[in-house]
Amino acid sequence: MLKYLGRALIAASLTVAAGVAVNQILNNGKLSWSWGYLAFVFTVLGGLVQAAPQTVRSPSEDVPPPPPARRRRTGSRREYLRRMRSAVDQMETIGLVTQAEFVLRTRQVYVDVMLRPRTVTDVVTDTGIGPGPAEGAGRRASLASFLAGGRMLAVLGAAGSGKTTLARHTALEMVERRRFGWRHRGRLPVLLYLRDHAASVLGDEPGGLAQIAAAAPWLNGAVTAEWLEQRLDRGQCVVLLDGLDEVADARHRSRVVQWIEDQYSRYPDNAFVVTSRPGGYDGNRLSRADVLQVQRFTSRQIRDFLHAWYQAIEHRSREGDAREIDRIVQELAWYMMRRNLRDVPAEEAERAIRTVLQRTAPDVSPEAFLRYVRRSGLLLEHQYRHYGFAHLTLQEYLAAALVPGHASRRQLLVENVSDPAWRETTLLWAARADASPVVEACLEARTVTALSLAYACLDEAREVDPALRARLDELLNTTSDDPDEIRLLDGVAAARALQDTHALDDTGTRICAHPVPDELWARYASHSDSDAVPGPGADLWTSDISRFLAWLNGLFGDGASYRLPSPSEASQALDSDLYPADRTGLYAAEDDWATNADRERIVTADPDLHPHRPARWQIAAYPELILNHTHFIIRMLAPLLPGDLLATRRVCR
Structure with a gap:
């Protein structure tokens, strides 16, 4: 308010001064002192009023108000x-x-x-x-x-x-x-x-x-x-x-x-x-x-983890020098395969890779290379200064990768077609090569192990001679009177039918991935008096299963043996998603089941699900089955039945 009052007084003094000037003009140049004094008074008052706010203003009026505080951000x-x-x-x-x-x-x-x-x-x-x-x-x-x-x-x-x-x-x-x-x-x-x-x-x-x-x-x-x-x-x-x-x-x-x-x-x-x-x-x-x-972990999970882990490790560890590291590690894997080793002493491993190191990385000592590969996770120290690959499959894969381009190494696969220890390495090599030399060697060896390898090569190999394929296709259809030849062919058929398995534990116990096929059971039935036929909805007697397993285990000479899973093993297989749990029942038995029929039973994923509960397709077929089985009775009773019932039967059919 004082600011505006001071400005008004100054404006008034200016007005009076203007009036004095006008009066002087109108009064023949004579100065009017009364108007001059009045102008002076207004000017002084205006100056005092303008000065007054500067002396009495509070300090807070000098400081501009602070800006509004910004809200602190607490999180996003x-x-x-x-x-x-x-x-x-x-x-x-x-x-x-x-x-x-x-x-x-x-x-x-x-x-x-x-x-x-x-x-x-x-x-x-x-x-x-x-x-x-x-x-x-x-x-x-x-x-x-x-x-x-x-x-x-x-x-x-x-x-x-x-x-x-x-x-x-x-x-x-x-x-x-x-x-x-x-x-x-x-x-x-x-x-x-x-x-x-x-x-x-x-x-x-x-x-x-x-x-x-x-x-x-x-x-x-x-x-x-x-x-x-x-x-x-x-x-x-x-x-x-x-x-x-x-x-x-x-x-x-x-x-x-x-x-x-x-x-x-x-x-x-x-x-x-x-x-x-x-x-x-x-x-x-x-x-x-x-x-x-x-x-x-289930066997499938272990396999998936190992594959993902070592693929990632190998990818990261090989950046910049992939060929050199591959070559050296493959030499060690091949050395261990030739000697059937899972672990190798440090000194022996150093000797195995020394020559290839001198050719590919002469500035790296064998000791330093083994330390490097251990840190990468490709090798493990299973016991003090004894190294091995974390999984046998990894060793077999690396050994197989060294075979292409080396005739002497391929010849070693040919010479070992009857050795089960070389089966996976041979199949891994065949997936990227012409497997004809191996298949031909299998046909010449004519052992169960060799011939089952030959059939596996047909499924896995990148290339196989068509003539060899034709010989294998004809082989299982061959009829022979020679008992040894019949046993050989039965063993090949069994090995081929049961080759896919899942690991149940760390002790080497495995369970077949697929049911016993009808063709294999038919081979067994041709050598026995059994008229049982396994299949959906069919039940087998304990004696049928016992005789089948005895026949099956007599076909192999490599130590392989088959049995029914125990109830706990069957439950584990069903709960591990190895089979469709909603429609699978597994025959299981305790150790003394062959002499006690009560020890054999069918295990289902759901304990409340009766093993003999009919499937949907069986229920859907019941009306037709009932009509078929009552056809003769209805015809006999036709004269006594009303016409509506006969018409209903004709419509249902």
Whole structure:
């Protein structure tokens, strides 16, 4: 207000001054002092009023008002998920005996880790090594099928069974929103390695889940504890706590368990998953957790994992010098195959590769090369200074890769067509070559092992002479009166029909991938008085099966033998997805089944499913079967039956 008043007084003084000037003109140039004094007074007052605000203004009026405070950003879902994916995208190999030199992507080598509900006592008594206990066969399911809001799961498994990989892969799947369905769509994974956060949990004032998770180094402050706590309060998270057993001190582990219980009570609408070895969990159990045991890999999973792992390792390890490394490792594999070795002493391995190293990499010593290949994961130290390939299939594959272009090595395959140890190497070579020399050698050898290899080459080889194909096609249709020749041909047919198998355990027990075909049973029936015919819906007597197995095992001279699976083995095969579980029943028997018919039975995937329950196609055929079987009776009773019933029968047919 004072500012505007001062301006008004100054304007008034200017008006008076203008009036004085006008009056002087109109009054013949005489100055009017009264108007001059008035103008002076207005000017002085205006100046004083203008100066007054500068002396009485408060300091706050001098400082411009601060700009409105910007709202602090507490977190971004997109940034959180981006950092989570970066943290779990690489394969963690902590706990593996052999540490690879190269980092692999989780998705490159991951194989589904399957779980099964068990009691803690059952899990603790299972070491996870060797064949599983008979009662261990059960329905296997993924972690995603068990996850639900408000549920706590304790996932227990032996060292190296895949617990940490399961936790990391679950987080990765949730980040990428795969497989978890609508129930978990939009949920946030919260992953903590308990070994890394034990100090925060065990402090005098333990931090809460949100505070500890938000402080994880890999997040680098991307979200605040408040932001994460809001999601936990809403039940929007799946909390993955890995490695309870890695808190070494038992008393500390007990406090960590209590902290987990407290967090579960604080955020009851979220799913919690805690992983541990059985021994570390047994004395420190979570009171409200459902226990799941990590299941052993099936043979198919082992094969898939080995293939993916070594393909990735080989790809990473060979960058820049693929041919040199290939050549050297193949020489070692060939050396071991020729001597039927699975492990080789370090000194012998060095001698085996010394010559090829001098030609391809003269600056590298054999000792240094073996150390390099060990770090890459291609070789394992099975015992002190004894090296071997992690899996026999890998050794066979590398040896087969060395055969093309070497006539002497191909000749060694030809000379060993009757040796089962060379079968897979020969087939791996044949897949990329003309297998005619091997097939011809098989026909000349005329042993069960050699001829079954010849037929396998027809299916696997890139090229085979058509004349040799024709000879093999005619062979099994040959009729002979020579008992030895008949036994040979039966053995070849049996070996060919039963060659596809699945591993049941680590002891070498395998189960046939397909049922006994009708053609093989017909060969058996031609040598016996059995009129039983196996097939859908058909039942066999114990004596039929016993005589068939005796005939089958008499065909081979290489030590192979066949038997019925035990009930636990049959259940394991069905639960491992080796067969269509919804329509498969397996004959199974205990050890003394041949002398006790009650010990033989049919095992189905569902214990409540009766093994003799008719299939849908059988039920659909019942009306026609009933009419066919009652045709004679109806004709006999035709004079006594009303015409409507006869008409109905004609329509049904």
